[in-house]
Amino acid sequence: MTADATALTTPAEHAAPAADAHATHQSGGIGNPVLGMLLFIASEVMFFAGLFAAYFSIRAGYTEVLNGVATHVWPPAAYKGLLNPFELVTPSGALNLILPATIILILSSATCQMGVWAIQRDDRRGLTRAFAITLVMGIVFLLLQAFDYTVLMHEGLSIGATTFGTTYFTLTGFHGAHVFGGVLMLGVVLYRGMAGQFSAKHHDMVEAASLYWHFVDVVWVLLFSILYLL
Amino acid sequence: MATTTLNPAAPAYRSSLYEWLTTTDHKKIGIMYLINSILFFIAGGILALVVRVELSQPGLQIVNEAFYNQAFTMHASFMLFLFVIPILAGFGNYVVPLHLGAPDMAFPRINALSFWLLPLGGALMASGFLATGGAAASGWTEYPPLSGSKFSGAGTDLWIMGLTLIGTSSILGAINFLVTIFKMRAPGMTLFRMPILVWTVLVTSVLILMATPVLTSALIMLFIDRNYGGHFFDPANGGNAVLYQNVFWFYSHPAVYIMILPAMGIISEILPVFSRKPLFGYKAFVFATVAIGALGFSVWAHHMFTTGAVFLPFFSLMTFLIAVPTGVKMFNWIATLWRGQLTFKTPLLYATGFLTMFLIGGINGAFSAAVPVDFAIHDTYWVVAHIHYVLFGGSVFAVFGGIYYWFPKMTGRMLDETLGKVQFVLMFIGFNMTFFPMHQLGLMGMPRRIADYAASAGWSELNLVATIGGFVIAASMLPFLWNVLVSLRSGEIAGDDPWEGNTLEWATSSPPPPYNFDSLPEIRSERPVFDARHGQPAGHTDQTGH
Numbered sequence: 206m207t208a209d210a211t212a213l214t215t216p217a218e219h220a221a222p223a224a225d226a227h228a229t230h231q232s233g234g235i236g237n238p239v240l241g242m243l244l245f246i247a248s249e250v251m252f253f254a255g256l257f258a259a260y261f262s263i264r265a266g267y268t269e270v271l272n273g274v275a276t277h278v279w280p281p282a283a284y285k286g287l288l289n290p291f292e293l294v295t296p297s298g299a300l301n302l303i304l305p306a307t308i309i310l311i312l313s314s315a316t317c318q319m320g321v322w323a324i325q326r327d328d329r330r331g332l333t334r335a336f337a338i339t340l341v342m343g344i345v346f347l348l349l350q351a352f353d354y355t356v357l358m359h360e361g362l363s364i365g366a367t368t369f370g371t372t373y374f375t376l377t378g379f380h381g382a383h384v385f386g387g388v389l390m391l392g393v394v395l396y397r398g399m400a401g402q403f404s405a406k407h408h409d410m411v412e413a414a415s416l417y418w419h420f421v422d423v424v425w426v427l428l429f430s431i432l433y434l435l
Numbered sequence: 436m437a438t439t440t441l442n443p444a445a446p447a448y449r450s451s452l453y454e455w456l457t458t459t460d461h462k463k464i465g466i467m468y469l470i471n472s473i474l475f476f477i478a479g480g481i482l483a484l485v486v487r488v489e490l491s492q493p494g495l496q497i498v499n500e501a502f503y504n505q506a507f508t509m510h511a512s513f514m515l516f517l518f519v520i521p522i523l524a525g526f527g528n529y530v531v532p533l534h535l536g537a538p539d540m541a542f543p544r545i546n547a548l549s550f551w552l553l554p555l556g557g558a559l560m561a562s563g564f565l566a567t568g569g570a571a572a573s574g575w576t577e578y579p580p581l582s583g584s585k586f587s588g589a590g591t592d593l594w595i596m597g598l599t600l601i602g603t604s605s606i607l608g609a610i611n612f613l614v615t616i617f618k619m620r621a622p623g624m625t626l627f628r629m630p631i632l633v634w635t636v637l638v639t640s641v642l643i644l645m646a647t648p649v650l651t652s653a654l655i656m657l658f659i660d661r662n663y664g665g666h667f668f669d670p671a672n673g674g675n676a677v678l679y680q681n682v683f684w685f686y687s688h689p690a691v692y693i694m695i696l697p698a699m700g701i702i703s704e705i706l707p708v709f710s711r712k713p714l715f716g717y718k719a720f721v722f723a724t725v726a727i728g729a730l731g732f733s734v735w736a737h738h739m740f741t742t743g744a745v746f747l748p749f750f751s752l753m754t755f756l757i758a759v760p761t762g763v764k765m766f767n768w769i770a771t772l773w774r775g776q777l778t779f780k781t782p783l784l785y786a787t788g789f790l791t792m793f794l795i796g797g798i799n800g801a802f803s804a805a806v807p808v809d810f811a812i813h814d815t816y817w818v819v820a821h822i823h824y825v826l827f828g829g830s831v832f833a834v835f836g837g838i839y840y841w842f843p844k845m846t847g848r849m850l851d852e853t854l855g856k857v858q859f860v861l862m863f864i865g866f867n868m869t870f871f872p873m874h875q876l877g878l879m880g881m882p883r884r885i886a887d888y889a890a891s892a893g894w895s896e897l898n899l900v901a902t903i904g905g906f907v908i909a910a911s912m913l914p915f916l917w918n919v920l921v922s923l924r925s926g927e928i929a930g931d932d933p934w935e936g937n938t939l940e941w942a943t944s945s946p947p948p949p950y951n952f953d954s955l956p957e958i959r960s961e962r963p964v965f966d967a968r969h970g971q972p973a974g975h976t977d978q979t980g981h
Contacts, residue, residue, distance in 0.1 A: 237541050237614050244610045248648045255652025255682050259667055262678050365664030368673040375659055375667075 242413035246420045249383070253424055256379065260372045260431070267368060280432075281369050287360050290433045299356045306349035307429050310384075313342035314422040317391075317415045327405035329398065336395045336411075339418065343388040350381050373432060380424055387421045390414045459543035460949055461532050464550045466845060468525025469838070471554055472518045477912070478561070479513030482506045484905055487869070491902035493890040503886035504572035505564070505590070511575035512594065515694065516601050517557045519830050523697035524549075524608050526837050527636040529845065531612060533940035534630045536621025536958065538950035541614035545607050552604035560597030563590030570594065574884060576687070577657065579668040579679050584661040592661060595654045602647045602654075605693075609640035609647075616640075621939075623958030627721070630938045630961060631714060634721050635700030638728040642689045642696075645732070650686035653679060677744045684735035692731045694826060695793075696724060698833035699764060702786045705836050706768055707962075708934050709783035710775025716767045717961060723760035723767075730757045740806055741813045747806045754804035761797055765790070780934075781855030785836030788863055792828025796821060799874065814884075817877025823870040835862070835915070842919075843933045847945045848926030854918040861911035868904025872897035937962035 235243075268275040269282060280288055286296045290304040317339040323331025354374075357363075364374040394414045397403065403411055455463060485506045488497055498506065528546065532539055540546045563570030568588025573581040582591050616637050620629070629637075657679065659665035666672040668679045707714045714720060733753040736745035768790055777783065799821045802808050812818065835858070842850050881894050888894055932941040941964045943952050956967035 234618075237618050240618065241542060241545075241610050241614050244613055244644060245606075248606050248610070248644045251645050252648035252652050255649040255685070256656070259652070259656055259678055259682065262675055262681075263667070263673065266675060267673055363664075364659070365666070368666045371659065371665040371667055371674075375656065375665065379655070 236409040236412075238409040238413045239416070242416050246416060249420065253376075253379075256372075256376055257427075257431075260376060263368045263372055279369070281367050284360075284362055284369065287357065287362065288433055290429070295356060295360060297360060299359065301353070301356065302349050303353055303429075303433065306346050306353070307425065309342050309349070310346045310422055310425050313339045313346070314419050316342065317418045321408075321411055321415045324398075324403050324408045324411050325405055329401060329403065332403060332408075332411065333395060333398045336391055336398060340388060340391045340395060343384055343391060343418075347381060347384055347388070350377065350384075376428055376432070380421070380428055383421050383424065387414075387418050390417060457547075459539070459547050461528050461540045461543065461546060462845070462947060462951075464546050465525050465527075465529025467550055468521055468528055468553070471550075471557070472522035472525060475513045475517035475557055476522075479510050479518060480909060480912070482510035482513065484909060486510060487902040487905035489886055490888075490898045492895055492899065493888055493892075495887055498886070500886045501569060501572065504574075504884070505570040507884060508571050508574050508577075508594075509561070509563075512560060512571065512598070513557075514826075515575060515690075516598060517553065517560070519694045519826060519834075520605060520690075521553055521601075522834055523639070523694070523830070524605070526632075526701060526834075526841070527612060527639075527697060528608075530841065530940060531615060531633055531636055532619065533844075533943070533947065533951055534633050534938050535616065535619055535624055536939050536952060536955045537615060537619035538952070540611050541619055542611050546611050549604045549608040549611065552600045552607075556597040556600030556604065558597075559600065560594050563593040566590045566593060576680075576683060578683075579657060579660065579676055582657060582661075583668070592658065595658050595661075599651055599654050602651050605643050605647050609643035612636050612640040613644070621955050621958060623963075627718065628958060628961045628963075630700075631703035631717070631720055631724075632697065632700035635696040635703075635724055638724050639693050639696045642693050642728055642731060646686045646689035646693070649682060650690075653682040653686065656682070677739070677742050680739050680742065681736070684738045685732075688735040688738065689728075689731040691825070692727055695829050696727065698789070698830040699724070701833045701837040701840070702768065702789050704938065705782045705786045705840050706771045708840075708936050709778050709780060709786070710772050711778075711935075712771055712775045713937075713962060714767065715770035715773075716763075719763055720767045723763040726760040727757060730760070737804060737809070740809045751804055751806050755801065758797065758801050758804075765794065765797075780839075781850070781852060781859060782836045782840040782934075784856065784859045785832045785839065788832040788859065789829055789836065792824055792832060792866065796824030796826075796828050799824060812877055814882055815877035816873040816881045816883055819883050820870050820873035820877060823866075823873070827866060827870065832862075835859075840934070841940075842922070843929030844940055844945050844947070846923060846926075847929055848922050849929050849933060850922045850926060851918050854914045858911050858914045858918070861907055861914070865904045865907025865909075865911055868907060869901045870904070872901050872904075876901075932964065935968065937965045939963055942967070 264279050265277075267277065267279055267281070269278050270276075271278065271282070286292075287301075290301070290307070293301055293304070295301050316335050320332045320335030320339065323329075323335055357373075362370050362373070364370050391414060394403075394411055397410070455467065458464060485498060486503065489495070489503055489506075528540070528550075561570070566589040568590055570590040571577065571582070571587065571594035572590065573587055577591065577594065580586065616629070616633060656665070656667040660667050660669060660674075666674040668674050668676050670676055703714055703720065730753060734750055734757060736750040737754045739745050740747060740750070772787075799817070803812060803818065803821060839850055839855055842848075876894055876897050879892075879894060881888065881892070888898075929945045931944055933945075934941070938961075939952075939955065939958075940947070942956050956963050960966055
């Protein structure tokens with residue numbers, strides 16, 4: 206070994222290697238947790254891409270016999286009235302709250318981002334306030350979606366009722382599972398935020414959680430568009 | 436053994452078993468990956484012997500058709516998902532942080548999670564043998580409708596759940612590798628000074644990140660169809676059975692590059708060391724690796740030519756194109772050997788075994804890319820020959836080369852050369868005896884996934900040869916296991932750098948201390964340890980002239 210060997214790192218930097226290995230190398234640039242989350246989101250994009258590909262493939266091949274002719278219709282004629290997001294009451298009189306749920310989830314992305322901006326200013330109270338609101342909105346979205354499921358099933362749309370039902374419940378169900386995962390993540394950030402573990406200099410996890418939450422939001426916007434609007 | 440100042444004293448009351456079960460050290464996790472994978476290699480090998488014995492002569496000898504189907508399905512599932520992919524990830528785990536001069540992976544606890552998902556997923560998958568109706572039996576591809584609830588039982592559900600966990604393990608591992616490679620490199624370790632193995636792990640990780648989640652989506656749709664009355668792949672209710680094949684192969688073709696690229700990386704570490712030359716055409720090799728990764732996403736439907744539902748010219752052309760970067764690599768390797776000072780230690784033997792066998796696998800694969808040829812040989816033993824020449828002749832030879840190469844680093848002791856050479860000769864002969872006749876059987880029309888064939892078909896002799904070859908391969912594992920057991924206790928002491936290596940793992944002790952390095956040599960080229968040894972820290976940085 207040559208004499209000009211370079212010392213690597215100081216012991217102090219490795220005090221907690223499992224948790225803080227990311228803090229030791231390559232200062233500057235994007236933090237390890239944030240990069241890790243971006244890559245994880247990339248993998249999630251591909252997961253949903255597989256489900257979306259199946260959805261579009263099945264949708265393109267779907268036909269119903271209308272007036273004796275096989276016609277391409279989507280969604281199936283039976284659910285047309287049920288799935289109008291702008292009618293807050295379904296044909297059979299139940300509440301249709303998918304549009305309010307959508308608005309709540311989109312707004313929660315904004316409150317989440319406000320939390321990130323707050324901790325960047327070292328405003329810990331702002332962070333916990335914004336993430337608490339986001340967390341509540343996420344839970345409300347999940348409750349509204351659960352309510353919506355009961356309404357749809359009551360109206361005869363189930364996972365086994367036509368390929369529309371299969372794709373609808375798979376796509377929205379896995380989105381809901383991701384919202385649930387995001388809610389757990391928000392809860393951890395909130396807990397650690399209230400314990401004062403984040404600061405203007407150290408808040409990679411806050412950013413990572415908010416990136417995930419935005420991703421979940423974007424997926425819902427796409428799902429809402431293809432399932433209810435287009 | 437050197438110690439880093441970072442090494443916290445281990446509490447005395449903890450047993451070494453506890454240490455291993457709770458470790459987040461990338462080296463221990465890497466070794467556990469290797470051991471777990473070898474165990475599944477043995478289990479998969481036993482299932483392969485069941486298949487070979489059954490096929491050794493016409494008629495049903497030892498198993499019924501139902502168990503035969505489980506045997507070949509679980510053989511492939513173990514070998515692909517629980518041996519080849521994880522063992523290469525294991526080498527990556529052990530070697531990549533050392534190669535980069537890093538103290539560990541970027542996320543050590545997630546690294547431990549990635550590992551522990553594997554035995555869990557494997558156990559779930561294997562537990563199908565205990566379920567009513569036995570393990571998954573529709574082939575490792577699990578095409579519906581055969582894998583639907585109508586034709587297969589709980590074993591298939593266990594297979595789906597196990598594979599989903601294994602896929603999750605891969606995805607988490609890929610994220611970990613990418614962050615490690617991008618963020619944890621030592622000062623001076625630029626991207627184009629990284630060892631080739633690290634480059635191949637980088638491209639493989641991108642492939643895993645982009646492809647494996649798509650497999651997860653296919654598995655989940657299959658699970659929903661089977662258990663919750665879904666209609667994704669059910670044509671009777673508006674679904675589409677070929678859809679499964681498209682989504683499945685969108686993963687599983689890139690997956691074959693996941694299974695070969697790190698093996699190519701291992702070979703590219705071994706060849707320069709035992710030729711005493713730098714790798715010929717470092718940058719060309721890197722770009723060829725990236726090209727294989729990129730092209731890998733545009734060829735999936737060549738597995739589906741005979742469905743009549745894919746655009747043949749496009750997928751055929753893209754498949755042929757993959758031969759170009761692969762050919763570039765072939766010439767990289769040959770030119771590295773050319774006029775080198777070859778020392779035929781066991782790792783180099785396996786590397787040359789890789790070169791020759793993978794070449795055959797590449798060439799018989801190129802034939803299959805031609806649409807008319809593919810229509811004739813689809814689902815015949817030709818395809819079985821091809822997959823084994825690339826994955827056994829390729830990846831498995833590289834894996835054993837890697838074990839002989841890094842065993843001294845991992846344990847501090849050398850493996851025995853004589854036993855290593857005996858193993859290589861047995862494996863090389865057994866491999867060719869088993870799989871070369873399958874080309875001929877395929878051309879004679881023998882379909883794969885059958886338990887029985889007519890005595891008049893003329894396939895009996897070649898099948899018998901293949902079965903004998905299978906037992907020769909099995910025999911070749913005995914000197915290996917004996918070698919490992921004996922060398923662990925009484926092998927020759929290796930020292931820090933037994934092979935006069937080029938890369939940073941040889942700059943620390945064998946085995947390396949926790950967090951790997953006290954100090955690093957200056958990194959001015961892709962061969963920092965070579966530079967340090969020969970006192971030329973300014974060594975060449977490009978391959979074009981020196």
